[in-house]
Amino acid sequence: MQISASTAAPPATEAAFELVLARSQLRLNVEPGESMADVLQLAGIAIDTLCEQGVCGTCATRWLEGAPAHRDSCLSAEEQRTHVAVCCARSHGASLTLDL
Numbered sequence: 001m002q003i004s005a006s007t008a009a010p011p012a013t014e015a016a017f018e019l020v021l022a023r024s025q026l027r028l029n030v031e032p033g034e035s036m037a038d039v040l041q042l043a044g045i046a047i048d049t050l051c052e053q054g055v056c057g058t059c060a061t062r063w064l065e066g067a068p069a070h071r072d073s074c075l076s077a078e079e080q081r082t083h084v085a086v087c088c089a090r091s092h093g094a095s096l097t098l099d100l
Contacts, residue, residue: 014032014090015032016029016030016031016032017029017030017090017091017093017094017095017096018030018094018095018096019036019039019040019091019095019096019097019098020065020095020096020097020098021045021097021098021100022064022097022098022099022100023099023100024100026043028040028043030090030091035052035086035087035088036084036086036087036089036090036096036098037049037052037059037086037087040086040100045100047059047061047086049087051087052087052088053087053088054071054072054073054074054085054087054088054089055072055073055074056074057072057074057075057085059085059086059087060074060075060079060083060084060085060086061083061084061085061086061098061099061100062082062083062098062099063082063083063084063096063097063098063099064097064098064099065095065096065097066091066092066093066095066096066097067091067092067093067096068080068084068089068090068091068092068096069089069090069091069092070084070085070089071085071088071089071090072084072085072087072088072089084096084098086098
């Protein structure tokens with residue numbers, strides 16, 4: 001069976017995922033086309049952003065669980081082991097937990 005573009009599931013890094021905030025246990029949905037930074041700010045959680053393109057690192061936030069899909073060019077491979085640029089990153093899985 002062939003799947004047409006209109007019925008195909010979005011790539012894993014474009015799919016909706018649940019953003020879990022470890023400190024408050026708040027759970028937020030991040031839909032395709034939304035950034036984690038936008039969702040956090042809409043929920044009333046202040047996140048510093050500047051470039052919103054993953055270049056400056058202003059929004060880098062510690063992540064605790066999950067598999068982030070890093071799309072930034074500011075964090076080193078070592079920094080990406082503990083931090084994620086919430087302005088542009090997504091999740092490879094169904095959820096991603098931040099240290100917020």
